[in-house]
Amino acid sequence: MPNIMTVGYLQSALQTLVLSTNNLNDTQKVVSSGLKVASAADNAGYWSASTNMTSDQSVLSSIGDxxxxxSSKVDTTYTAVDSAIDILDQINSQLVTANEPGTDREALNDSISSLKENxxxxxxxxxxxxDNWLYNTADNLSGTKSIPTSFQRSVSGAVSLSYVTVDTAxxxxxxxxxxxxxxxxQSVDANTLNPDGTSTARNYYLLDAGSTIPADGQEISISDDTTSDQLADMISVVGNITDSLNQLASSLGTVSSRIDQQTSFVSSLEDVLDTGVGRLVDADMEEESTKLTAYQTSQSVASSTLSLLNSHQQSARVLFEN
Structure with missing residues (x-):
């Protein structure tokens, strides 16, 4: 029969083997998943906090998209407006040139017509x-365009969004x-730009787009019959339209800048949340690898000890039986 000391060694070695195996299995799961907190059972507080932060990351990702x-829509619109301003400057240049004696107004008008088509x-x-914010073909304008820029989560967990808006009107x-x-x-009253002392409107419009409801007044174009006063009115109207486009470009630039700032902030906030989640649930792989090696060694030693003790028992049993 095995002595009490041998039984004690066997029990100790067996406990060590069971404990090492359990720790080894747990550590292998952590190394495999890369997570020290994979479920609420591992750490309810950390798991709940990381889940909320991961949810926020998802919202931020959608906002970033x-x-x-x-940003692409605003930049597309801004680029077109900037090009339109350049074309209007060229049209105005042609109108100014038409004031000079001996100019070929027919050729100038052809140039103006070509610029309008461009x-x-x-x-x-x-x-x-x-989406086109500059060229409308529908019976009604498309209204206000809203771009989400940020979000807030209340104490109750409800999420609300903030927007930057652009009115297509x-x-x-x-x-x-x-x-x-x-x-x-649209028609622009040149009398409001160059008052002649009367209340009589002198309406001009730049483009004839074949609108269902057309503009009233005279389209901006020139011929040999165009008077100096009419040229002055046209130059003033085109200048007024250019000023309006400059204001629009400035507004779009402000919106673009705000979107860029928010995009940068959202990206930084996503990085912060990602780091925060990692600190809560990610495993220290160097530390876990060290543990894995230690548990494997402990398991191996316990197994070897059990094997030796079992061999010793078998030898002692054979000796006593003989």
Whole structure:
């Protein structure tokens, strides 16, 4: 029969083997998943906090995508407006040249007509993801465009979003339904720019887009019959439209800058949350690897000890039986 000391050694070695095996299994799970807190059972507080932070990351990611989409639309619109301003400057230059004696007004008018067509093409092309804030063909304007910029989570867990908005009533340059809604298709009273002492309107419009509801007044174009006063009115009207486009470009630039700032902030906040989640639930792989080696060694030693003790028991049993 085995003595009491041998039984004690066997029990100790067996306990060590069981404990080492359990620790080894747990550590292998951590190393495999890379997480020290994989479920609420591991640490309810850390798991709950990391789950909320991960949810916030998901919301931020969606906001980041929306910001990138909104930024692309704003940048597309701004680029088209900037090009339109350059074209208007060229049109005004042609009108100023027409004041000079002996100029070929027919050739100048052909140039102005060509510039107008370029203007239409630029604005029609200012479409991103099926959205065009400058060229409207619908009976009604598309209204206010909202771009999410940030979010707040209340104590109850409810999420609310903040937005930056752009009203297409302020950005529409060409409107094929109602000319009065487009900056380039609406009538402008030159008498408000160059008062002649009367209340008689002298209306001019830059582009004829074939609008269902057309603009009243005279389209800006020149011929040999165009008077100096009419040229002065046209130059003033084009200058007034250019000023409006400059204001629009400035507004779009402000919106773009705000979106860029928010995009940078959202990206930084995502990084902060990712770091925070990692600190709560990610395992220290160097530490876990060290543990893994130690538990494997402990398991091996316990197994070897049990094997030796079992062999010793077998030898002692054979000796006593003989």
């Amino acid at each position: 929306a910001l990138n989409l909104g 203007l239409k093409s630029v604005l029609q092309a200012a479409t991103f993801s099926g 302020d950005t529409t340059l060409i409107d094929t339904a109602d000319a009065s809604r487009g900056m380039l298709t």
